Amino acid sequence: MRKIVVFLGAVVFFSACASRPPATVAVRGNEPALAEQWESGRVLAGSHDGALVVIGVSARLSSLEDEIEAARDSAAQKIAMFYGMSGSVEFLQRTGTSVFDFLAESDTNIAPTTADHTRFMDRLTFDPDHDVYSFTGHGMTGRNGTLVRFRYAAQVPQVTVAYTFDSDGRPSWVNRHNLPTLDGYAVVVGFSQNQVWLRDTVLRSANASAAMLITSISAETETVHVDVIGQGSLVYIRTRGAGTLQNFRILEFWVDPVNMSVYTLGIARLVS
Numbered sequence: 001m002r003k004i005v006v007f008l009g010a011v012v013f014f015s016a017c018a019s020r021p022p023a024t025v026a027v028r029g030n031e032p033a034l035a036e037q038w039e040s041g042r043v044l045a046g047s048h049d050g051a052l053v054v055i056g057v058s059a060r061l062s063s064l065e066d067e068i069e070a071a072r073d074s075a076a077q078k079i080a081m082f083y084g085m086s087g088s089v090e091f092l093q094r095t096g097t098s099v100f101d102f103l104a105e106s107d108t109n110i111a112p113t114t115a116d117h118t119r120f121m122d123r124l125t126f127d128p129d130h131d132v133y134s135f136t137g138h139g140m141t142g143r144n145g146t147l148v149r150f151r152y153a154a155q156v157p158q159v160t161v162a163y164t165f166d167s168d169g170r171p172s173w174v175n176r177h178n179l180p181t182l183d184g185y186a187v188v189v190g191f192s193q194n195q196v197w198l199r200d201t202v203l204r205s206a207n208a209s210a211a212m213l214i215t216s217i218s219a220e221t222e223t224v225h226v227d228v229i230g231q232g233s234l235v236y237i238r239t240r241g242a243g244t245l246q247n248f249r250i251l252e253f254w255v256d257p258v259n260m261s262v263y264t265l266g267i268a269r270l271v272s
Helices: 034-040 064-082 117-123 198-218
Strands: 005-007 017-019 042-044 051-058 085-095 103-112 132-138 145-153 185-192 220-228 232-255 262-271
Touching: 034 042, 034 132, 034 145, 051 064, 051 198, 051 232, 064 103, 064 117, 064 132, 064 145, 064 198, 064 232, 085 198, 103 198, 117 145, 185 198, 198 232, 198 262
Parallel strands: 005 185
Antiparallel strands: 017 132, 042 232, 051 145, 085 103, 085 232, 132 145, 185 262, 220 232, 232 262
């Protein structure tokens, strides 16, 4: 069994507060209702009844119909990512004796191998009574939006994620506890700080997961020590990777209620 687990972190520069109303959406099968998921911050995707489940996210628009179509476009992007992601990634980290010596930079160039994601839009299905949920944020940096749970016909292995929370209130997988495993697949935890729209935060977090997965294919790491007179030593760690992912998907994402940053639990089959 090949199991690779990595974590991508970043500094949160600003915060937002969100209000999550009580659950009003019915439960579909064994899946918690979208409203219940939003209440916990833990939004599930994965696979269900032989279909790939993807969550489309939209900002609040002039009508619910427009929001559903925007969410459909968001979901179609994730389907395109499922059918192949390729590119190159480079991470640079610098550390030293002072906290001011710390530096973390990244240069990523990844994209779906399918250029036109809109080709998947017509094949996305949803139940308007059970799979749509609109939420409201408060404050200057609060976020409004609509979630739509879509299904796409694709035979993918079902992955069980432990529905447990740590003492800090976060899902266990956010802290890299109780991560799922699947033979031949890699699992990662991606992260993005709050963007202007939740849909962009979710997409950036998903891309972060893909970038970390790519580095696990053929990563090369170079470490350089630099002595600075009167200041001590600086350590530069540069990691480069390139490759292709297949069957990349987000099993679920968690929205931090304190600052609206997003963590994603991603999985992919690696192709060298």
